Amino acid sequence: xxYRETGQxxxxxxxxxxxxxxxxxxxxxVAILIFVVVVVPLLATEHVIAGYxxxxxxxxxxxxxxxILTGYTGQLSLGHGAFMAVGAxxxxxxASRIPELPIILVFLLAGLIAAIFGxxxxxxxxxxxxxxxxxxxxxxxxxxxxxxxxxxxxVGGAASMxxxxxxxxxxxxxxxxTLDNYYLILGFVVAGTLFxxxxxxxxxxxxxxxxxxxxxxxxxxxxxxxxxxxxxxxVSSFYGGVAGALYAFCYVKSVDFTAFDLFVSLKVLxxxxxxxxxxxxxxxxxxxxxxxxxxxxxxxxxxxxxxIPSALLSNIEHMIFGGLIIFFLIVEPHGLARLWMTTKEKxxxxxxPH
Amino acid sequence: MHVELAFFIEVLVAGLLxxxxxxLVALGFVLIFKASGVFNFAQGAMVxxxxxxxxxxxxxxxxxxxxxxxxxxVMIVLAIIIERVMLRPLVAxxxxxxxxxxxxxxxxxEGLAQGIWDSQVHGLDxxxxxxxxxxxxxxxxxxxxxxxxxxxxxxxxxxxxLAFFFQKGRIGRALRAVADDNQAAMSVGIPLQLxxxxxxxxxxxxxxxxxxxxxxxxxxxxxxxxxxxxxLPVLILGGFNSIAGAIIGGLIIGASEKVAEVYLGxxxxxxxxxxxxxFIAMLFLIARPQGLFGEKIIERV
Numbered sequence: 001x002x003y004r005e006t007g008q009x010x011x012x013x014x015x016x017x018x019x020x021x022x023x024x025x026x027x028x029x030v031a032i033l034i035f036v037v038v039v040v041p042l043l044a045t046e047h048v049i050a051g052y053x054x055x056x057x058x059x060x061x062x063x064x065x066x067x068i069l070t071g072y073t074g075q076l077s078l079g080h081g082a083f084m085a086v087g088a089x090x091x092x093x094x095a096s097r098i099p100e101l102p103i104i105l106v107f108l109l110a111g112l113i114a115a116i117f118g119x120x121x122x123x124x125x126x127x128x129x130x131x132x133x134x135x136x137x138x139x140x141x142x143x144x145x146x147x148x149x150x151x152x153x154x155v156g157g158a159a160s161m162x163x164x165x166x167x168x169x170x171x172x173x174x175x176x177x178t179l180d181n182y183y184l185i186l187g188f189v190v191a192g193t194l195f196x197x198x199x200x201x202x203x204x205x206x207x208x209x210x211x212x213x214x215x216x217x218x219x220x221x222x223x224x225x226x227x228x229x230x231x232x233x234x235v236s237s238f239y240g241g242v243a244g245a246l247y248a249f250c251y252v253k254s255v256d257f258t259a260f261d262l263f264v265s266l267k268v269l270x271x272x273x274x275x276x277x278x279x280x281x282x283x284x285x286x287x288x289x290x291x292x293x294x295x296x297x298x299x300x301x302x303x304x305x306x307x308i309p310s311a312l313l314s315n316i317e318h319m320i321f322g323g324l325i326i327f328f329l330i331v332e333p334h335g336l337a338r339l340w341m342t343t344k345e346k347x348x349x350x351x352x353p354h
Numbered sequence: 355m356h357v358e359l360a361f362f363i364e365v366l367v368a369g370l371l372x373x374x375x376x377x378l379v380a381l382g383f384v385l386i387f388k389a390s391g392v393f394n395f396a397q398g399a400m401v402x403x404x405x406x407x408x409x410x411x412x413x414x415x416x417x418x419x420x421x422x423x424x425x426x427x428v429m430i431v432l433a434i435i436i437e438r439v440m441l442r443p444l445v446a447x448x449x450x451x452x453x454x455x456x457x458x459x460x461x462x463x464e465g466l467a468q469g470i471w472d473s474q475v476h477g478l479d480x481x482x483x484x485x486x487x488x489x490x491x492x493x494x495x496x497x498x499x500x501x502x503x504x505x506x507x508x509x510x511x512x513x514x515x516l517a518f519f520f521q522k523g524r525i526g527r528a529l530r531a532v533a534d535d536n537q538a539a540m541s542v543g544i545p546l547q548l549x550x551x552x553x554x555x556x557x558x559x560x561x562x563x564x565x566x567x568x569x570x571x572x573x574x575x576x577x578x579x580x581x582x583x584x585x586l587p588v589l590i591l592g593g594f595n596s597i598a599g600a601i602i603g604g605l606i607i608g609a610s611e612k613v614a615e616v617y618l619g620x621x622x623x624x625x626x627x628x629x630x631x632x633f634i635a636m637l638f639l640i641a642r643p644q645g646l647f648g649e650k651i652i653e654r655v
Binding site for chain 1: 393439440443444447448449450451453454455457458459460461462463464465466468469472473583586587589590594625626628629632633635636639640643644645
């Protein structure tokens with residue numbers, strides 16, 4: 001009853017092209033925005049924001065990036081952690097070597113540098129496909145880890161290879177508190193989501209999907225595979241780079257190559273698969289799932305703390321995590337976003353489905 | 355013999371032999387990919403699981419061969435469970451879903467292996483001495499470990515056995531039919547589930563052999579599961595669906611990795627072996643996108 005579009009007519013082309021054509025969706029979006037901007041900071045404790053919400057938002061950005069590459073363009077990548085690392089290190093070097101650069105610009109430039117790196121990594125994608133490409137992106141992953149672990153230049157010569165990020169200032173305002181960081185990230189999330197949502201329904205987005213569905217066929221109808229694939233790599237690693245920079249500056253507050261290892265790449269891949277490939281909403285759902293799952297498992301584990309040795313407990317956590325992933329893939333291989341779509345279809349007809 | 359040349363040969367042969375050990379892990383991947391098109395990320399965890407099971411049974415004081423038999427039985431049961439619980443419901447899903455499921459399996463097996471047994475480092479001695487090959491050292495002044503030679507021999511025997519297994523007999527034919535087109539195979543009455551269970555069990559067996567050999571080399575511990583990452587460049591170099599490719603790929607990767615580490619490493623900073631293999635594999639791939647021995651990818655529109 002509540003979710004029914006009866007009577008909402010599209011009377012102009014503009015209305016037909018709207019991102020959210022259904023009025024209830026728009027209301028829900030406004031409600032969510034008000035919730036995250038006003039209500040969350042009022043209600044949530046500092047611990048919840050710093051420990052759960054900030055990583056959740058950052059992972060969402062990273063997941064959007066990977067979803068553009070893997071979900072929309074069909075190029076499997078196991079190197080997303082490398083793009084994030086490049087973003088983080090680029091942001092650190094830009095911010096510390098050119099202190100007069102505005103911090104927002106630093107993040108965007110870091111994303112740009114990651115994008116250039118992404119194009120380099122993606123350049124073999126024209127010849128190498130499928131799992132071969134996935135393993136090839138692993139090369140980037142290991143190379144980046146090695147480079148940042150070996151050359152002290154990247155961290156300004158620090159011997160420990162780990163260094164704190166410089167202070168952030170926007171128009172003379174120092175970003176110090178958790179809440180400041182939260183709003184900064186939120187700004188990036190909102191802008192990034194809007195941009196991505198528009199991008200995937202534009203000409204380039206449709207070209208990506210054509211390449212995903214069958215690249216030879218797409219080429220036949222006049223889509224340039226090189227340009228399309230590389231643009232997907234560029235946009236994807238741009239998001240990855242921004243996410244990495246935010247992760248280093250706003251979450252862990254230090255630049256550390258171990259924070260972007262292969263398991264980070266796999267984690268982001270999990271997010272988009274569980275959330276839903278080829279869905280922007282899915283990125284958020286997947287990120288929520290993957291961020292929340294270890295926390296919930298941890299809470300449950302606390303109940304048993306003392307009775308079961310901690311080493312066994314962490315192994316059981318591993319098993320449950322792996323088991324749940326498999327369970328999810330069996331139950332809903334198209335991800336949480338598909339679940340939401342089915343719910344939506346049902347809601348449209350509810351309570352009279354016939 | 356000239357000292358520098360002898361040193362080069364030593365590095366080269368050591369590389370070739372360690373390459374054989376990578377091939378051993380890569381073989382497990384190839385078997386499963388060939389028969390079911392699944393890229394099994396959990397192969398490393400299977401190696402860990404097999405090796406831990408074996409070493410713990412051995413530590414209970416069980417006879418060596420009996421321990422091998424028990425570990426083998428465990429791997430077969432594991433394969434049947436994996437087929438029943440994970441693969442059967444995921445039949446006809448896109449390959450990336452199956453790939454992700456094996457990553458989940460990877461987490462699960464790592465937790466299971468260390469949860470049942472433990473996460474200490476276990477020394478393992480499978481009875482092959484890790485000493486220099488004296489005859490070769492005396493005659494040509496080249497230092498090569500006898501252990502490496504033996505593991506190469508074991509690997510060779512295993513490959514011959516697998517090649518025979520895949521070529522001959524009812525099961526071999528069924529395996530190849532399933533590898534070719536599993537729907538067509540099913541329609542002529544080949545029991546797909548049984549074949550998959552057999553393939554996973556075979557991969558489990560290969561994992562056990564790899565686990566035993568690597569276990570003596572590194573000690574049985576968590577890091578043994580990471581050698582799977584070493585096997586991936588071997589895999590893409592050789593081609594995902596070629597047993598011979600896994601061997602040749604392993605030899606090329608092993609040799610070039612060692613040579614690069616010794617001669618190139620000091621120039622651009624050490625530790626390059628984590629990525630140099632991937633780079634070599636990628637260079638090969640650009641020339642031949644399906645790997646050296648992989649089946650040609652034919653695209654129909």
